[in-house]
Structure formats: C-alpha cells, structure tokens
Amino acid sequence: MSMPRHYVDPAFSDLPLDAAADAALTRAAQLGASHAEVRVERILSQDVTVRDRALSGLHVGEDLGVSVRVVHDDTWGFAAGPDPTPTSARALAERAVAVARASRALRGSPVQRTDEPVHVGTWVSDYLVDPFDVDVAEVVGLLLDRTGRLLDDPRVDHATAMLQQVRESTFYTDTAGTRTVQQRVRVHPEVEALAIDADARQVETLRSLAAPAGRGYEYVTGADGVHDWDAELAALPELLAERLRAPSLPAGRYDLVIEPTNLWLTIHESIGHATELDRALGFEADYAGTSFATPDGLGSLRYGSPTMQVTADRTEPFGLASVGWDHEGVAAQRWDLVRDGLLVGYQLDRSSAMLLAQAAGNRSNGCAYAQSSQYVPIQRMANVSLQPAAGGPDAADLVADVEDGLYVVGDKSWSIDMQRYNFQFTAQRFHRIRNGRLVGQVKDVAYQGRTPDFWGSLAAVGGPQTWWLGGTFVCGKAQPGQGAPVSHGAPTALFRGVSVLDTRQEGRG
Amino acid sequence: MTAVGSQLPAPAEVVEAALAASRSTGCVVLVEDGHRVNLRWAGSALTTNGHSHQRTLTVVALDGQGRHTSAGAVSGPVRAADDIVALVGQAEDVARRAAPEESARALVAGTAADDADSPAAEGSFDVLAGLTPALGDVLARARGDGTLLYGYAEHRVTTTYLATSTGTRHRHVQPSGHLTMTAKTADRSASTWTGLATRDFTDVDVHALDVSLRRRLGWAGTTVALRPGHHPVILPPSAVADLMVYAYWEMGALAAHEGRTAYADPGRGTLVGRPLVDPRVTVRSDPAHPGLAAADVLATGASGAFASVFDNGLPVPATRWVDRGTLSALVQTRYSAELTGLPVTPFVDNLVVDVDGGSGDVDDLVARCEDGVLLTSLWYIRMVDPRRLLLTGLTRDGVYLVRDGEVVGAAGNFRFNDSPVELLRRLQDAGGTVPTFSREWGEYFPRTAMPPLRVHDVHFSTTSDAL
Numbered sequence: 001m002s003m004p005r006h007y008v009d010p011a012f013s014d015l016p017l018d019a020a021a022d023a024a025l026t027r028a029a030q031l032g033a034s035h036a037e038v039r040v041e042r043i044l045s046q047d048v049t050v051r052d053r054a055l056s057g058l059h060v061g062e063d064l065g066v067s068v069r070v071v072h073d074d075t076w077g078f079a080a081g082p083d084p085t086p087t088s089a090r091a092l093a094e095r096a097v098a099v100a101r102a103s104r105a106l107r108g109s110p111v112q113r114t115d116e117p118v119h120v121g122t123w124v125s126d127y128l129v130d131p132f133d134v135d136v137a138e139v140v141g142l143l144l145d146r147t148g149r150l151l152d153d154p155r156v157d158h159a160t161a162m163l164q165q166v167r168e169s170t171f172y173t174d175t176a177g178t179r180t181v182q183q184r185v186r187v188h189p190e191v192e193a194l195a196i197d198a199d200a201r202q203v204e205t206l207r208s209l210a211a212p213a214g215r216g217y218e219y220v221t222g223a224d225g226v227h228d229w230d231a232e233l234a235a236l237p238e239l240l241a242e243r244l245r246a247p248s249l250p251a252g253r254y255d256l257v258i259e260p261t262n263l264w265l266t267i268h269e270s271i272g273h274a275t276e277l278d279r280a281l282g283f284e285a286d287y288a289g290t291s292f293a294t295p296d297g298l299g300s301l302r303y304g305s306p307t308m309q310v311t312a313d314r315t316e317p318f319g320l321a322s323v324g325w326d327h328e329g330v331a332a333q334r335w336d337l338v339r340d341g342l343l344v345g346y347q348l349d350r351s352s353a354m355l356l357a358q359a360a361g362n363r364s365n366g367c368a369y370a371q372s373s374q375y376v377p378i379q380r381m382a383n384v385s386l387q388p389a390a391g392g393p394d395a396a397d398l399v400a401d402v403e404d405g406l407y408v409v410g411d412k413s414w415s416i417d418m419q420r421y422n423f424q425f426t427a428q429r430f431h432r433i434r435n436g437r438l439v440g441q442v443k444d445v446a447y448q449g450r451t452p453d454f455w456g457s458l459a460a461v462g463g464p465q466t467w468w469l470g471g472t473f474v475c476g477k478a479q480p481g482q483g484a485p486v487s488h489g490a491p492t493a494l495f496r497g498v499s500v501l502d503t504r505q506e507g508r509g
Numbered sequence: 510m511t512a513v514g515s516q517l518p519a520p521a522e523v524v525e526a527a528l529a530a531s532r533s534t535g536c537v538v539l540v541e542d543g544h545r546v547n548l549r550w551a552g553s554a555l556t557t558n559g560h561s562h563q564r565t566l567t568v569v570a571l572d573g574q575g576r577h578t579s580a581g582a583v584s585g586p587v588r589a590a591d592d593i594v595a596l597v598g599q600a601e602d603v604a605r606r607a608a609p610e611e612s613a614r615a616l617v618a619g620t621a622a623d624d625a626d627s628p629a630a631e632g633s634f635d636v637l638a639g640l641t642p643a644l645g646d647v648l649a650r651a652r653g654d655g656t657l658l659y660g661y662a663e664h665r666v667t668t669t670y671l672a673t674s675t676g677t678r679h680r681h682v683q684p685s686g687h688l689t690m691t692a693k694t695a696d697r698s699a700s701t702w703t704g705l706a707t708r709d710f711t712d713v714d715v716h717a718l719d720v721s722l723r724r725r726l727g728w729a730g731t732t733v734a735l736r737p738g739h740h741p742v743i744l745p746p747s748a749v750a751d752l753m754v755y756a757y758w759e760m761g762a763l764a765a766h767e768g769r770t771a772y773a774d775p776g777r778g779t780l781v782g783r784p785l786v787d788p789r790v791t792v793r794s795d796p797a798h799p800g801l802a803a804a805d806v807l808a809t810g811a812s813g814a815f816a817s818v819f820d821n822g823l824p825v826p827a828t829r830w831v832d833r834g835t836l837s838a839l840v841q842t843r844y845s846a847e848l849t850g851l852p853v854t855p856f857v858d859n860l861v862v863d864v865d866g867g868s869g870d871v872d873d874l875v876a877r878c879e880d881g882v883l884l885t886s887l888w889y890i891r892m893v894d895p896r897r898l899l900l901t902g903l904t905r906d907g908v909y910l911v912r913d914g915e916v917v918g919a920a921g922n923f924r925f926n927d928s929p930v931e932l933l934r935r936l937q938d939a940g941g942t943v944p945t946f947s948r949e950w951g952e953y954f955p956r957t958a959m960p961p962l963r964v965h966d967v968h969f970s971t972t973s974d975a976l
Contacts, residue, residue, distance in 0.1 A: 099546075103558045282657070283552075285551060286690065296937075417975040424926075503926070506543060
C-alpha cells in the first residue's frame with residue numbers, strides 16, 4: 001500500500017517556533033551558556049475504552065509546551081513551560097540558567113557531548129489516514145462492534161476494546177544551527193475477552209495480538225491488511241474456551257518455540273535495556289537499574305548463541321522509535337548490538353557516547369528522547385530487533401523439531417532484575433508440543449531465565465517469513481519517570497531446555 | 510526566580526470563562542497547574558535537573574439526558590481566551606459524536622468553596638536549595654572515599670480547580686516530594702537504598718540518610734549463602750508499601766464484579782464482607798490523614814476503571830478497605846456501586862496499613878527475630894495471576910540474614926512469587942505504622958504509611974545475579 005506524503009500540521013508549524021527559539025538561544029548566550037537547545041512539542045492523544053456493549057471512557061488531549069536546556073558553567077540546566085512564545089521562551093532560558101547555577105555545587109566532571117553535523121530538515125512518518133482526521137463516532141462504533149461480536153459468542157462473558165492514538169509534532173533547534181521539524185503518528189488497538197466458569201470458580205482472559213505500531217488509522221480498521229481483525233475476533237472465543245478448560249503443566253525444563261508476539265518483550269527487557277550505555281555505566285542505579293553488559297565486554301561478551309544477530313534501528317519502517325532526528329539533533333541510524341552472539345554495540349546519546357572509549361570523538365547513534373516538552377531528553381531505546389535467518393525455517397518446522405515443549409504466543413506478564421539477568425514472563429497462550437505437534441493449550445505457566453543462558457539456548461531462528469514487529473507505547477525509565485514508545489521485531493525462534501514454572505505452586509507459603 | 514507563566518490567564522478566570530462558553534446540557538471544567546523541580550545524581554555527581562511548569566484545561570461537555578448521556582472530555586493548553594472557547598466547542602462536538610457512557614448519571618449537586626478563586630501555588634527550584642549544601646557535602650565525601658551515590662530529589666506542587674454546571678467550585682493544592690538514594694561500594698559488590706516522602710523538604714536530613722546507607726553497606730562486609738525457597742522475611746515499610754499499593758490498585762469494584770481479581774468470587778460477586786487477611790490488619794485511606802493530606806473532592810478529566818467524569822465533585826470520605834481482616838469496601842464509581850449493591854467509596858489518594866498490636870521499627874523487628882531475612886526494597890513488581898493477586902518481582906539493594914536478633918551478613922538477591930493477600934495471612938510480627946515511600950510506585954502514589962512486617966514462608970523462587 002503506497003503512503004501519501006503528509007505534511008506537518010499547520011496548527012503546529014504556524015506556531016512562532018523560530019521566534020521563540022531565537023529569543024531563548026539569544027538570552028541563553030547573553031547569560032553565558034556555552035550550549036542551548038529549544039524543543040517545542042505538541043502531542044495529540046485520543047483514548048477510547050469500550051466495555052461490553054457500552055462506552056466506558058473517551059478522552060481527547062493536546063499537550064503543548066516548550067523547553068530550554070542549557071550548559072552553563074559546564075553544568076546542565078533545564079526549564080519547561082506551557083507557552084511557546086518568544087516572551088515565555090526567553091524567560092525559560094533564564095530559568096534554565098538559574099537551575100544550572102543552583103545545581104553547580106553538585107557537579108562532578110564538566111558536561112561533555114559528542115559532535116554532530118548540523119541538520120536542517122523536516123521528517124514525517126508514513127501513514128495513510130491521520131487518526132485525528134477520523135470521526136469520533138466511527139472510532140466508538142468500531143470498538144462497540146468488536147466487543148459486540150465477541151459477546152455474541154455465549155462462551156464470552158465480558159469483552160473490552162481499547163484504542164490509543166497519538167500524533168507527536170516536534171521542533172528542535174540548538175546553538176550549533178541544527179533545526180528540525182518532525183511529525184509521527186502511532187496507534188494501539190486492542191480487545192480482550194473474559195470467560196467465567198462459575199462452578200469451578202475459574203476466570204480466564206485472552207487478548208488480541210495486534211501490536212501498537214507507528215501506523216495510521218488504516219491499521220486500526222485492518223484496511224491495510226497488516227492485521228486480520230475479522231479472523232482474530234472469530235478465533236478468540238474458542239481459544240479462550242480452550243484456555244479455560246486447559247490443564248496446568250508440571251514445572252520443569254522444556255523446549256520453547258516462541259512467536260515474535262511474545263519474544264518481542266523478552267528482547268525488549270533482556271537486550272534492549274541491557275544495551276543502553278547509561279544503564280551499563282550506572283546512571284540508572286537508583287531507579288530503572290543497571291546492566292550486566294558492561295563496556296569491558298564490548299566485542300567479547302558472549303551474549304547468546306552464534307545464531308543471535310540483534311540490531312538497533314531508529315529508521316525501522318513503522319517502528320515506534322523511528323524518527324528523522326533524535327532530541328539532541330542527531331540523525332537516525334541503524335547499527336549492530338549483538339553479532340554472532342557477541343556484544344558489539346550500545347545505544348547512546350551525546351553525553352554517554354563521550355564516556356565510551358571506543359566512541360570518543362565519534363557520533364552518538366541518536367537515542368536521545370524526552371516524553372514531552374516537560375521532560376529532559378535522556379538515552380532511550382531504538383527499535384531493537386532479532387534478525388531472522390535468510391532461508392530459515394517457518395514456525396511449523398521449528399515445532400516439528402521439538403519432542404516435548406511449548407509453543408508460546410502473545411505477551412502478558414513480565415519482570416526482570418535490575419541488572420537484566422533474571423527474568424520471568426508469561427504469555428497469552430501456551431500450547432503443548434509433543435513429538436513435533438501441537439496438542440492443546442496448557443495454563444498457569446511462566447518461563448524464567450538468566451539472560452546469557454537463555455540466549456545461549458537459542459537453537460534456531462525462523463526465516464524472514466516469520467518476522468513480525470511488536471512493541472509498546474510506554475516503556476518507563478528515569479527520574480522523573482518518562483514513557484517512550486518502541487518497537488521490536490523478531491522471527492519465531494527455538495530455545496532448548498528453558499525453566500518453566502507452574503504458577504499455581506508459586507507463593508503458597 | 511521569575512514566574513514564567515505569569516502572562517497566562519488566571520485559572521479561576523479560565524474556569525468561569527469555560528462554563529460561560531458552555532452550551533451543553535451539563536459541563537465539568539478542570540484546570541491543573543503544576544510545577545515540578547528536580548535534581549538527579551549518579552556516580553556521586555549531578556546528572557540532570559529541571560523546573561517544569563504545565564497548565565492544562567479539561568472540559569467535559571455532556572450531551573443527552575440521564576443514563577443516555579454522552580461525555581466529550583477534551584484537554585488542552587490555555588494561552589488565551591480564544592483557546593477556552595475553542596476547547597469548549599471541541600468537547601461539545603465530541604460529546605455529540607460519542608455514544609452514551611455506561612457510568613452516565615446526573616452531575617453531583619456541588620458547593621462552592623471559599624478559596625475556589627485563589628491563585629495557583631507557585632513552584633520554585635528554591636525548595637531544593639536547602640538540600641544542596643548538605644547533598645553537596647555528602648557527594649563530595651563519597652567522591653573522596655570511593656563510595657558511589659546515585660539518587661533523585663523531586664518536589665511537585667499541583668493546584669487543581671474543579672467547577673461544574675451544577676455549582677461545584679473547588680480548589681485543591683497538592684504538594685508532593687520525595688528523595689531516594691542508592692549507595693554502592695567502589696567495586697559495586699554491595700549496594701543499598703533509602704527513600705522518603707516529604708511535602709516541602711524542610712524535614713529531610715541528608716546527612717542522616719548518608720549515615721543509614723553507610724551502616725547498611727557495612728553489613729555487606731560479611732556475605733552469607735542463602736538458597737531459594739520459603740523464608741521468614743522482614744519487610745521494611747517501603748517494601749510493604751510496594752506490595753500494598755499494588756493491592757490497592759487492584760481494588761476496583763467493577764473488576765471484582767466481573768470476577769477478575771482476588772477480591773472476587775467469580776460468577777457470584779465480590780468478597781466484600783468476607784474475611785480476607787489476618788484479623789489484626791486494617792487497610793484504609795483518609796484524605797485528612799496527618800502528613801498524607803489528599804484531595805477530599807473527586808476531580809477527574811476522564812472516565813476509567815476507578816472514576817467517572819459524571820462523579821466530579823463527589824465527596825471523598827475516609828474509607829476502610831480492609832477492616833480488621835475483613836474486606837469491607839472496594840473502589841467505586843456511582844455506577845459500579847449500583848452494580849455491586851455496595852456504598853459509593855471513591856478512590857482516595859493515600860493509603861495506610863495498621864496492624865493491631867504492632868510496635869517498634871525495623872530495628873526492633875530485627876531484635877525480636879531469631880531467624881529471618883531482612884530486605885531493603887523490592888523491584889519490578891508485576892502481576893502473574895490476578896485471581897490470587899500473585900505478584901512477581903525482585904529483592905533489591907540489600908538482603909540480610911538475621912540470627913538471634915542481629916544482622917549477621919548479606920546474601921544475594923532473589924526473585925519472589927507471592928501474593929500480598931496471602932502474605933497478610935502469614936504475619937508473625939509487625940511494627941508501628943510510619944510514613945514511607947514505595948520505591949517502585951512512589952512517584953505515582955507518594956502518600957503512604959505502613960508498618961514493617963515479619964511474614965513467614967515468603968517464596969523466593971530463584972536467585973538473581975544482580976548486584
């Protein structure tokens with residue numbers, strides 16, 4: 001499907017962006033700042049929730065603001081406000097310098113940042129239908145139709161449908177002369193069905209598998225053919241009924257064939273966050289955590305089996321972390337994180353890049369991002385993806401290679417430790433594999449692993465035909481906490497001898 | 510410092526202008542004016558800082574009558590009078606296009622507070638100014654002796670104006686602050702953490718926090734082996750808050766009514782009125798709780814699991830969620846209260862847990878413990894099975910073995926799989942309830958008071974290599 005060229009919303013581009021920026025940059029320079037940058041952001045959001053056959057919540061939001069970040073006396077200072085006018089931006093520059101001055105006593109080493117070529121340009125993501133051009137009545141009607149179709153099946157007791165839509169417009173400029181304007185959209189449609197067995201006092205839920213994506217409203221309806229909503233809505237009641245009556249599974253070690261609908265989240269937690277250099281250097285030690293993949297292992301740390309190839313990419317088509325330039329004016333790039341199972345790269349912003357010896361004097365790879373104008377940019381995740389094997393097997397071939405195992409579909413619960421070692425995940429569905437065949441669902445299952453051991457057990461990855469792009473709207477990090485959208489692609493993959501829990505036996509002191 | 514937002518229209522004027530512009534059958538107007546100032550440090554030196562000011566107008570326009578009313582909830586910036594009229598028009602358009610909301614009810618008949626037109630509270634980086642000399646000393650000392658300090662200090666003040674077409678005029682000023690700090694030895698082989706909540710930072714003693722961190726790092730001088738399995742565990746108030754905030758967030762009446770949660774009897778209704786945990790335990794909220802004061806009038810810009818835009822202006826009373834071990838209330842909207850046949854008990858923005866007979870602090874619980882494991886904090890807590898409220902997560906920044914009333918050494922970290930509801934049935938000992946700060950959820954839910962608890966048979970599922 002060819003995408004029409006969209007333009008930046010005039011409601012944003014007609015704001016006094018350059019005048020506000022000039023006022024702030026000029027004032028910052030007058031006050032002695034050695035560097036200053038101005039970011040104006042306008043974020044439109046729409047959240048709709050339907051429960052059973054009624055609307056339960058609808059909110060439309062616009063977040064508009066401007067921020068100024070300075071380096072003054074080799075110390076950072078940041079200020080943000082709601083009014084992107086020259087008067088306000090000039091005052092914010094003064095406030096940012098004042099914050100830097102007030103913080104000066106806590107500074108250790110002077111602020112250092114890698115160089116970056118000057119960029120001037122405009123970038124708009126690919127989409128067919130702008131979600132904010134769609135009639136609210138159509139959106140609500142679509143979701144009511146989806147819950148209604150699920151409830152028409154007597155095996156479904158309750159159904160919910162949810163849609164989140166965002167359009168993010170960003171203006172960035174700095175004292176070096178970079179000036180960028182960007183606009184991107186993202187959507188996240190979802191349905192969930194619930195079934196009750198009152199006699200057995202059992203409840204189970206099952207959620208749709210459509211991933212959040214950097215796409216337009218055509219993805220929500222399914223008109224682009226990326227996600228088959230009709231097929232999923234038709235299949236959910238039977239899959240849910242099967243889950244409700246499914247047996248549990250004895251804890252033990254099993255081979256897992258994991259679909260990308262589940263594996264994307266394992267990649268996110270055990271590779272994506274672990275290869276953020278600010279974490280590896282300890283910057284997140286008080287909150288989001290650090291990483292076992294420290295810089296002394298760059299080029300030598302055995303992350304996983306030689307089958308493992310992982311890339312970071314801020315240009316991934318329809319990726320939630322795809323941009324033209326990051327929030328420090330660095331151009332979007334693609335690079336390797338894990339090659340043949342060895343750690344070979346990190347995700348960097350301009351400050352952390354200076355701290356990595358191998359990158360000193362080189363460029364940041366463009367991973368700075370702030371949730372909105374209210375937040376300071378920090379290093380955030382690129383679209384981090386496991387690469388498929390050229391000519392590799394499909395899912396059925398991988399299942400056929402398993403004697404006793406599980407086929408894992410869809411993400412659900414997730415948790416990982418503060419150094420990205422010990423993780424535990426559940427799934428929407430676990431299908432038992434016996435002698436190379438799927439023989440029905442099991443439930444009350446979680447899989448646990450230690451990151452290098454788990455990726456070391458990677459026996460095979462599927463071919464490009466199994467590759468799929470998952471992701472999340474809100475990955476949390478930092479203080480104050482910030483959310484960031486990010487996508488992860490993966491093929492279906494086979495892991496040998498993974499530890500599996502019977503969650504009924506957990507706890508029970 | 511200058512007030513950057515001073516040229517914006519006054520919030521009380523915005524509220525009245527929005528109501529005056531409304532042509533719908535009912536209207537709710539919210540203005541939120543918030544300041545956030547913060548300092549962050551890592552490796553014993555400053556990393557980020559900032560002062561952010563935001564102001565948002567939300568208009569909820571109603572279209573229709575009674576239970577067939579739709580709501581258009583629209584939020585946006587307010588820079589000029591034209592923005593107000595435009596936003597009201599947008600909300601009315603959305604209301605006309607949307608479907609009736611399930612929680613639609615007549616708006617609450619409200620009252621006007623005397624201070625409803627007072628100015629918004631002004632935030633200032635100066636609130637952290639008193640902190641920086643002591644913090645500078647502590648960081649400099651750490652740089653000198655190789656100790657690594659990581660931490661964050663934040664102060665927020667948010668003024669919320671609520672007005673409705675049925676007469677509510679309300680203003681609430683909510684100050685919130687917290688400070689967290691992690692200390693690591695130079696070789697990063699040992700780590701510990703502390704955190705607290707404050708309303709204004711005048712009660713924060715950074716030197717005392719440094720002393721407590723160094724005491725715990727000292728405990729790590731001796732390491733001990735501890736296997737996964739079921740252990741008696743002393744949870745400090747912060748860790749209790751981590752678990753109990755999650756338990757509170759699961760207390761939605763609608764979810765229980767549908768059979769989704771640990772507070773449900775699937776297919777039959779909720780467990781309200783039934784024994785849930787140890788009869789010594791009470792879980793409650795009170796907007797007037799000393800030191801934890803929170804809004805006593807409901808104000809929400811969007812309907813969700815815990816609130817309905819139609820309930821704006823509803824009084825938020827003190828509520829006992831668990832009364833001496835019995836589940837006594839769930840978080841309700843007027844709609845869910847009708848469905849469940851229970852009283853209207855809205856969400857309250859603080860949480861207190863009391864244990865009858867609890868006394869002393871963490872040190873006292875250690876002194877009273879013959880054999881147990883003392884934790885520092887919990888992390889990455891997520892739901893595994895909502896039917897049991899089975900949570901997983903990790904111990905973090907200090908696991909210590911206790912023998913005969915004393916800490917005898919530090920062990921590694923563990924993944925736990927356990928349920929706060931089931932933990933509260935396995936109480937062995939409890940301290941007095943004190944204000945505390947949940948490490949994982951405190952930024953989003955900062956007002957908690959919890960006791961330290963000793964619980965038997967906490968399930969450590971596996972070891973974690975994380976330091």
